[in-house]
Amino acid sequence: xxxxxxxxxxxxxxxxxxxxxxxxxxxxxxxxxxxxxxxxxxxxxxxxxxxxxxxxxxxxxxxxxxxxxxxxxxxxxxxxxxxxxxxxxxxxxxxxxxxxxxxxxxxxxxxxxxxxxxxxxxxxxxxxxxxxxxxxxxxxxxxxxxxxxxxxxxxxxxxxxxxxxxxxxxxxxxxxxxxxxxxxxxxxxxxxxxxxxxxxxxxxxxxxxxxxxxxxxxxxxxxxxxxxxxxxxxxxxxxxxxxxxxxxxxxxxxxxxxxxxxxxxxxxxxxxxxxxxxxxxxxxxxxxxxxxxxxxxxxxxxxxxxxxxxxxxxxxxxxxxxxxxxxxxxxxxxxxxxxxxxxxxxxxxxxxxxxxxxxxxxxxxxxxxxxxxxxxxxxxxxxxxxxxxxxxxxxxxxxxxxxxxxxxxxxxxxxxxxxxxxxxxxxxxxxxxxxxxxxxxxxxxxxxxxxxxxxxxxxx
Amino acid sequence: xxxxxxxxxxxxxxxxxxxxxxxxxxxxxxxxxxxxxxxxxxxxxxxxxxxxxxxxxxxxxxxxxxxxxxxxxxxxxxxxxxxxxxxxxxxxxxxxxxxxxxxxxxxxxxxxxxxxxxxxxxxxxxxxxxxxxxxxxxxxxxxxxxxxxxxxxxxxxxxxxxxxxxxxxxxxxxxxxxxxxxxxxxxxxxxxxxxxxxxxxxxxxxxxxxxxxxxxxxxxxxxxxxxxxxxxxxxxxxxxxxxxxxxxxxxxxxxxxxxxxxxxxxxxxxxxxxxxxxxxxxxxxxxxxxxxxxxxxxxxxxxxxxxxxxxxxxxxxxxxxxxxxxxxxxxxxxxxxxxxxxxxxxxxxxxxxxxxxxxxxxxxxxxxxxxxxxxxxxxxxxxxxxxxxxxxxxxxxxxxxxxxxxxxxxxxxxxxxxxxxxxxxxxxxxxxxxxxxxxxxxxxxxxxxxxxxxxxxxxx
Numbered sequence: 001x002x003x004x005x006x007x008x009x010x011x012x013x014x015x016x017x018x019x020x021x022x023x024x025x026x027x028x029x030x031x032x033x034x035x036x037x038x039x040x041x042x043x044x045x046x047x048x049x050x051x052x053x054x055x056x057x058x059x060x061x062x063x064x065x066x067x068x069x070x071x072x073x074x075x076x077x078x079x080x081x082x083x084x085x086x087x088x089x090x091x092x093x094x095x096x097x098x099x100x101x102x103x104x105x106x107x108x109x110x111x112x113x114x115x116x117x118x119x120x121x122x123x124x125x126x127x128x129x130x131x132x133x134x135x136x137x138x139x140x141x142x143x144x145x146x147x148x149x150x151x152x153x154x155x156x157x158x159x160x161x162x163x164x165x166x167x168x169x170x171x172x173x174x175x176x177x178x179x180x181x182x183x184x185x186x187x188x189x190x191x192x193x194x195x196x197x198x199x200x201x202x203x204x205x206x207x208x209x210x211x212x213x214x215x216x217x218x219x220x221x222x223x224x225x226x227x228x229x230x231x232x233x234x235x236x237x238x239x240x241x242x243x244x245x246x247x248x249x250x251x252x253x254x255x256x257x258x259x260x261x262x263x264x265x266x267x268x269x270x271x272x273x274x275x276x277x278x279x280x281x282x283x284x285x286x287x288x289x290x291x292x293x294x295x296x297x298x299x300x301x302x303x304x305x306x307x308x309x310x311x312x313x314x315x316x317x318x319x320x321x322x323x324x325x326x327x328x329x330x331x332x333x334x335x336x337x338x339x340x341x342x343x344x345x346x347x348x349x350x351x352x353x354x355x356x357x358x359x360x361x362x363x364x365x366x367x368x369x370x371x372x373x374x375x376x377x378x379x380x381x382x383x384x385x386x387x388x389x390x391x392x393x394x395x396x397x398x399x400x401x402x403x404x405x406x407x408x409x410x411x412x413x414x415x416x417x418x419x420x421x422x423x424x425x426x427x428x429x430x431x432x433x434x435x436x437x438x439x440x441x442x443x444x445x446x447x448x449x450x451x452x453x454x455x456x457x458x459x460x
Numbered sequence: 461x462x463x464x465x466x467x468x469x470x471x472x473x474x475x476x477x478x479x480x481x482x483x484x485x486x487x488x489x490x491x492x493x494x495x496x497x498x499x500x501x502x503x504x505x506x507x508x509x510x511x512x513x514x515x516x517x518x519x520x521x522x523x524x525x526x527x528x529x530x531x532x533x534x535x536x537x538x539x540x541x542x543x544x545x546x547x548x549x550x551x552x553x554x555x556x557x558x559x560x561x562x563x564x565x566x567x568x569x570x571x572x573x574x575x576x577x578x579x580x581x582x583x584x585x586x587x588x589x590x591x592x593x594x595x596x597x598x599x600x601x602x603x604x605x606x607x608x609x610x611x612x613x614x615x616x617x618x619x620x621x622x623x624x625x626x627x628x629x630x631x632x633x634x635x636x637x638x639x640x641x642x643x644x645x646x647x648x649x650x651x652x653x654x655x656x657x658x659x660x661x662x663x664x665x666x667x668x669x670x671x672x673x674x675x676x677x678x679x680x681x682x683x684x685x686x687x688x689x690x691x692x693x694x695x696x697x698x699x700x701x702x703x704x705x706x707x708x709x710x711x712x713x714x715x716x717x718x719x720x721x722x723x724x725x726x727x728x729x730x731x732x733x734x735x736x737x738x739x740x741x742x743x744x745x746x747x748x749x750x751x752x753x754x755x756x757x758x759x760x761x762x763x764x765x766x767x768x769x770x771x772x773x774x775x776x777x778x779x780x781x782x783x784x785x786x787x788x789x790x791x792x793x794x795x796x797x798x799x800x801x802x803x804x805x806x807x808x809x810x811x812x813x814x815x816x817x818x819x820x821x822x823x824x825x826x827x828x829x830x831x832x833x834x835x836x837x838x839x840x841x842x843x844x845x846x847x848x849x850x851x852x853x854x855x856x857x858x859x860x861x862x863x864x865x866x867x868x869x870x871x872x873x874x875x876x877x878x879x880x881x882x883x884x885x886x887x888x889x890x891x892x893x894x895x896x897x898x899x900x901x902x903x904x905x906x907x908x909x910x911x912x913x914x915x916x917x918x919x920x
Contacts (some may be wrong), residue, residue: 222799247635295800313803316796325785332814336776339682340755343773343803354792379780398605 002034002395005443013439015124015384015410022387022458026406029304029349029456030391030442036300037451039077039152039217039391042292043084047215054089057289063092066146066211071096071113072134072203073252074159075152075229076394077217077449079108079115082150085215086110097137098150099130099158111165111170123160123168131161131198136201141210149203149212153219153394153450155229161198163263163272169422171195181250189230190238192245194267195260196230200275203232211273219450221318221354225288235283236275240267293317294353294451297393301454305349310458312349319354319455323368324426325457326356327375327388334386334457336378346385350457358398363428367398369403369453370441374431376457377407377415378422384409387458391442394450400432402441404453414438462494462855465903473899475844475870482847486866489764489809489916490851490902494709496760497853497911499537499612499677500576502752507710514549516673517749526606526671531556531573532594534619535612535689537677537909539568539575542610545675545891546570547891551848557597558610559618561604579798583620583628591621598663601670609663609672613679615689615912619657622662623723623732632653643708649690650698650706650709651724653735654727655720656690660735661742663692668742675707675909678753679910681778681814685748695733695743700727753777754813754911757853761774761914765809772842774808779814783828784886786816786915787835787848794846794917795839806845818858824890827858830865830901834891836917837867838874838882844869846847854910859890862901864913873897 004010004027011027012022035041046057054061063069069092071085078098096113105115116133118126141147162171178188192305193200204212214233216225222270225234244264247253253261266272276282297318305312315333319326330352337348344350358369366374369390378389391397391404415422418437425434435441464470464487471487474480495501506517514521523529529552532544538558546553556573565575576593578586601607609920622631634655638648655658665674674693676685685694704724705712713721726732736742755777765772775793790812797808804810816828826834828851836848851857851864875882878897887896895901 036802170540222795316792318791318792318795318799319789321785321788322782325781326789329779329786329789332776332778332812335778337683339778342773351793425881 002031002038002444002447003269004030005445006338006441008407009439019384019408019458022408022460023406024065025308025458026387026389026456028308029159029301029331030389032304033297033301033448033454034393034444034447037292037297037449039080039449040084042217043081043088043215046289046291047085047088049088054277057291059062059289061146061213064254065144067144068094069146069148070094070137070141071098071148071150072426073150073155074099074130074134074249075122075150075155075217076101076266079104080448081152081215081217082110082113083108085148085150086113097133099134101154101158102126118158120154127158127160131159134159135198135203135206137159141207143209145210146209147207147234147378149214149231149233151214159198161196163195163197166195166259166263170247170259172357174260175253177252178250179254183246185227189227189244191243192230193236194240194243195263198231199230200236200413201231201234201280202275204286205276205280205282208285210285212286214286214288215291216288217449217451218290219452221294221320222450225291233286233288235278235280237278239262242430244268290447292451297451297454298351298353301351301456310347310349311344312351313344315350315352317353319352319356320355323356323358323371324375327369327372328379330455331376331379331388332458334388335383336458338383338385343351346459348459352455353452355452358429361430362428362430364425365400365426365433366429366431367392367400368403369397370400370402370435371426371429372455373405373407374422374426377411380407380409380410383413385460388455389442390453390455392453395444395447403444404442405431405435406440406442411438411440462491462907464490464538465905466901469899470866477889478920479844479868481866482711482920483866484917485765485768485918486847486849489761490766490849493757493761494853494904494907497752497909497910499540499726500544502677503548503675503918505542506749506751507545507548509548512524518753519747520748521606521673527557527604528554529606529608530554530597530601531608531610532597533610533615534559534594535615535677536580537562537612538610539564539675540908541612541675542570542573543568544559545608545610548571558860559594561614561618562586569645578618580614581617583617587618587620588628589901591619594619595621595658595663595666598667601667603669605670607667607670607672609674609693611674612677613688616659619658621656623655623657624724626655626719630719633717634720637712637715638710641712642712643706645814647706649687651703652690653696653698654700654703655723659690659692660696661691661694661740662735664746665736665740665742668745670745671829672746674746674748675751676748677909677911678750679912681754681780681912683750683753693746693748695738695740701723704728729890752791752909752911757914758811758913761811761916765810769802770809772811775802775810775812775904777813779812779816781816783816783818783831785884787832788839789912790915790917791836791839791848794848794919795843797919798843806919808919812915813912815912818889820889822888822890824885824888825860825893826889826891827852827860827864829857829897830891831859831886831889832915833865833867834882834886834894837871840869841872842869844900845920848915850900850913850915852913853907855904855907861903863904864902865891865895866900866902871898871900
């Protein structure tokens with residue numbers, strides 16, 4: 001189970017019994033929330049086999065009705081998800097293939113499900129091969145087959161399958177063009193899905209008439225099914241016309257690779273098939289189930305805080321905004337708790353999940369969560385009864401080896417004693433160096449899951 | 461009583477019965493919160509005369525013990541506060557003088573309390589005269605006098621009294637230097653208080669041995685008494701050494717006006733008196749009472765929302781951060797309410813008071829609250845059940861004639877129909893123009909009070 005590895009060091013930085021208590025609670029809560037979204041745990045918690053009935057978060061599948069069970073999918077959490085699924089279904093699984101990041105397959109031990117290693121985050125030939133193998137397995141599934149698809153973060157690049165005639169470098173070039181012109185994720189996906197042979201419901205279409213059960217570990221706020229891994233099992237509501245319009249609206253049609261323009265124009269002329277739409281019969285046999293997401297991690301945090309006897313407020317699992325400003329805004333809630341007992345009287349715990357952004361202007365090292373924590377530290381300076389911890393559930397906050405950081409009312413004075421100016425570190429986006437020197441980074445190592453970030457405030 | 465003047469127009473922009481209901485509730489809540497912090501209302505609510513006993517928010521003063529009641533003070537809300545006080549105390553007031561902004565005195569009608577008009581926000585000779593008259597009145601008060609001091613926003617510039625030898629332009633030059641080098645408000649006040657003959661407890665010292673009751677309408681988040689109007693009735697904990705250090709730390713000592721350097725050096729040598737410290741006997745006879753603040757406005761909003769049957773969450777009265785990022789972060793809470801019923805199930809009302817900042821990068825017209833609303837509109841686009849209203853309690857959001865704006869799930873689509881790109885308007889800091897075209901500005905006119913801002917979210 002994932003643990004906070006530097007617990008001792010974090011507790012050593014406590015300045016009083018109550019400060020130590022707050023740090024202990026924070027560490028317990030972090031571990032509890034990470035446990036709840038561990039890829040093995042989510043499969044074990046949501047999938048249950050009783051006699052020949054498979055219960056999936058309230059839905060039931062009578063396995064006697066299926067001749068074969070085939071497992072497909074991919075993502076960074078594919079390995080442990082596959083292991084846990086095989087532990088539940090055992091030899092009922094006929095065969096399976098899961099695409100995982102290069103160099104990770106040997107960690108996982110399964111009898112029926114094989115692993116295919118592919119490149120991440122930049123797809124290469126191995127990603128194509130993986131996606132093609134998944135498509136072959138799905139296409140060969142028959143009406144009385146149950147195809148179980150395991151999707152998690154990274155699935156989109158691990159399983160990349162451009163339409164015939166489009167090269168990987170053309171795909172990459174187009175994505176870069178779209179990113180540079182400020183296209184939204186929805187616009188980028190509209191184009192991508194129409195150039196792909198896998199995304200935008202096309203895996204579901206291939207599996208039809210088999211029954212398809214897709215288990216998703218969501219790394220996108222609010223779990224929009226068509227966005228997670230670009231929605232290979234979800235109807236697409238956009239058209240070739242929309243894709244062309246996106247490129248024209250952003251004035252990059254002429255710059256787009258020739259192969260991509262040809263596919264899109266052929267699509268408009270109906271010479272190439274559309275992505276499957278919501279009324280496609282394939283979707284009558286598709287069940288998409290989110291087995292883990294930020295909300296699940298937040299709820300585990302809430303339960304742990306309640307267990308510890310705190311008044312708990314779970315604000316959101318959809319938090320967005322510039323990290324440092326979010327840190328400032330959240331601190332104001334913790335301060336109000338002390339000032340007036342609103343929105344909950346102390347001892348209180350506040351949970352805010354989501355994913356903020358960092359506009360990099362300096363040359364330092366840091367991450368979203370470390371910036372939230374540093375900005376909060378400046379706002380709670382001198383207030384002994386507040387602790388703020390912010391962490392990424394994948395254990396990797398920005399380009400650092402830490403999940404996040406813990407701050408309290410003594411963080412700034414301790415940094416001053418080390419001759420550090422917190423404002424300077426924040427201005428230089430150097431939160432990692434700041435917290436490394438203080439020993440207040442949260443180290444969990446890579447957790448193997450990713451359901452975004454959680455900020456936790458404890459007011460004792 | 462202050463009202464939302466364009467209520468009809470705001471209701472016309474509703475797109476459904478429930479949307480109309482949300483707008484009605486929002487307008488009622490805005491009016492209720494503004495009423496609660498109206499300068500007349502706060503005096504009437506917090507000051508009560510029964511026989512010869514003056515009750516002030518729980519404290520009692522037996523007026524039989526005092527021979528004279530003298531009223532002093534100043535601020536933008538000085539007029540109505542003085543009127544309300546005189547309505548309560550009548551001829552028990554011996555005399556009084558309140559400094560108010562130029563051109564406003566004729567609106568107020570009092571028998572005992574006179575008004576002195578002074579310049580705001582840049583002090584001039586009239587501000588000096590006002591402060592000097594207040595000091596004279598306080599100094600002449602005797603042991604058996606009760607001096608009632610009324611302080612509200614703007615008091616610091618309306619009552620400016622540099623020490624002998626320091627000119628107003630020297631004061632201004634020094635403040636500009638401090639602001640430009642990024643000094644904190646606390647650092648600026650440290651210098652100011654030591655160059656002033658009024659701020660930093662010196663009014664209290666002048667009134668001693670009279671009893672001093674200071675009623676403050678707070679325009680500073682968290683009501684730090686030493687910051688509101690630079691704390692003329694509050695002990696100062698900083699020294700001449702601190703003031704010199706502030707200037708040296710920011711490398712502006714050599715640039716500071718000669719007159720100011722001389723005062724500070726003389727102060728260090730104890731040739732000029734220190735500001736009164738917490739152990740000064742003067743403060744044994746001082747009672748500082750905050751009669752109105754952002755929290756009071758938030759609590760009135762909360763009560764109104766409860767009356768309307770909503771589940772209410774009063775998050776904070778200490779909200780800070782970049783306005784647009786705060787708008788994004790707050791929206792995430794409203795969206796969670798719809799998604800999971802956390803932190804409160806619908807119908808729900810969320811209140812967040814405070815004062816955000818706007819980093820101006822464009823050339824448009826707008827304010828803090830209008831930017832919060834515009835950023836929120838982009839995040840709740842298409843979600844019919846959420847309304848966000850943000851407003852300044854003084855009725856003047858930024859350099860505009862509006863208090864703020866109301867947005868909902870249809871704001872963005874309505875703006876698109878008028879060929880407006882909301883992101884462009886936000887990028888250009890042009891939120892006022894955006895909302896003016898939509899008819900979604902909140903117009904109250906100047907309210908005569910200032911307890912910062914309130915953002916309100918309603919989820920039906």
